[in-house]
Amino acid sequence: MQKKSIEELESICSQVRRDCLRMVHAVQSGHPGASLGCTEFFVALYFDQMNHDPSFNMEAKGEDIFFLSNGHISPVFYSVLSRSGYFPTEEMNTFRKINSRLQGHPATHEHLPGIRIASGSLGQGLSVAIGAAQAKKLAKDDSMIYVLMGDGEQEEGQIWEAAMYAAHWKVDNLIATIDLNGQQIDGPTKEVMDVMDLKAKYEAFGWTVIDTKNGNDMKSVLEGLEKAKELSGKGKPVLNLLHTEMGYGVDFMVGTHKWHGIAPSDEQLADALGQLPETLGDY
Numbered sequence: 001m002q003k004k005s006i007e008e009l010e011s012i013c014s015q016v017r018r019d020c021l022r023m024v025h026a027v028q029s030g031h032p033g034a035s036l037g038c039t040e041f042f043v044a045l046y047f048d049q050m051n052h053d054p055s056f057n058m059e060a061k062g063e064d065i066f067f068l069s070n071g072h073i074s075p076v077f078y079s080v081l082s083r084s085g086y087f088p089t090e091e092m093n094t095f096r097k098i099n100s101r102l103q104g105h106p107a108t109h110e111h112l113p114g115i116r117i118a119s120g121s122l123g124q125g126l127s128v129a130i131g132a133a134q135a136k137k138l139a140k141d142d143s144m145i146y147v148l149m150g151d152g153e154q155e156e157g158q159i160w161e162a163a164m165y166a167a168h169w170k171v172d173n174l175i176a177t178i179d180l181n182g183q184q185i186d187g188p189t190k191e192v193m194d195v196m197d198l199k200a201k202y203e204a205f206g207w208t209v210i211d212t213k214n215g216n217d218m219k220s221v222l223e224g225l226e227k228a229k230e231l232s233g234k235g236k237p238v239l240n241l242l243h244t245e246m247g248y249g250v251d252f253m254v255g256t257h258k259w260h261g262i263a264p265s266d267e268q269l270a271d272a273l274g275q276l277p278e279t280l281g282d283y
Contacts, residue, residue: 004047006222009043009044009047009218011279012047012083012279013040013043014249014276014277014279015276015278015281015282016039016080017036017039017276018276018278018282019078019092019282019283020036020075020076020079021269022092022269022273023075023078023079023096023102024075024263025263025266025269026095027095027263029104030074030075030263031072031074031075031261032075032247033247033256033257033258033261034072034150034179034244034246034260035073035075035076036076036247036249036250036253037215037216037244037246037247037248038073038076038215038242038244040216040244041177041242041244042076042077042079042080044222045066045080045225046066046080046084047080047084048222049222049225049226050063050066050144052065052066054084054085054114056086056113058116061139061141062141062143064144064145064146065132065136065143065144065145065146066145066146067119067125067132067146068119068147068148069122069123069125069147069148070119070125070149070150070179071105071106071119071121072104072120072261073150074102074103074104074105074106074120075095077106078095078102078106079092082283086113086114087101087113089283090283092283093283105118105119106118122153123153123156123158124158125148125149126147126158126162126166126176127158127161127162127165130165130166130171130174133145133174134169134171136173137171137173144173144174144175144232145174145175146174146176146177147177148176148177148178148179149176149177149178150179150181150184151179151180151181151184151189151198152183152185152189152192153178154195154198160205163205163237164205167236168206170236171237172232172234172236172237173232174232174238175225175228175232175237175238175239175240176237176238176239177239177240177241177242178239178240178241179244180241180242180243181244181245181246182246183246183256183260184257184260185257186257198239206237207239208234208236209238209239210224210228210238210240210241212224212240212242212243213243214243215242215243215244216245216249224242225240246260247259249276250271250272250275251275252268252271253272
């Protein structure tokens, strides 16, 4: 995929956010908050950082692979897959509808291009990514494996079994990212179940950890992903702590858990879309 300027990537972000809001509003169901917060990350990954082929082959030989562990943020995943050529943008009209390939949580049963695992049962994505990374090594394929997790998801025990395993087996072709927005469905993570110092925890488990302080600034996101790649291949898995704002881009949604899984009304949608320029054309 041809490299794009930061301005072009930011323009794509505006359209992706529009897509997310329109999908969730149309069926009054879904998760807009973290989808909006992770938009820069997804756009940077699929339009700049990853070597991937939208014609889609499940095995992805010679390609980088991305796994979404916190599958409830499917709106942003579907939008970026569609906008990067995996399936027609018009198919976003079917989001969460009966017999749609765009289910609320991504699944392989629907055979949607770009989806390699069913996700949304939190805690499992890191384990899958480690397995794929080891398979790449066995196949002498030097491509990268990426996985995104939520910070609330770090409350799952399986995460820490996987973290220990990855360091022990020197899975250094893996870049894991945590969406560090401080929010989960029931409130701030510090109040529900404080995950405390994730940097110190992962380092204690044997990982190399970087901080991307502004996960809603495209330049910072790109720099963070580039740094993560530079640190890979040195005998340790790499973790990218991505500090984002839930609901970023819409003034009344930003920074609160209340929009974790709530759809906007007609009036709220109009307000939100008024803050986000249509850049690639609405589906």
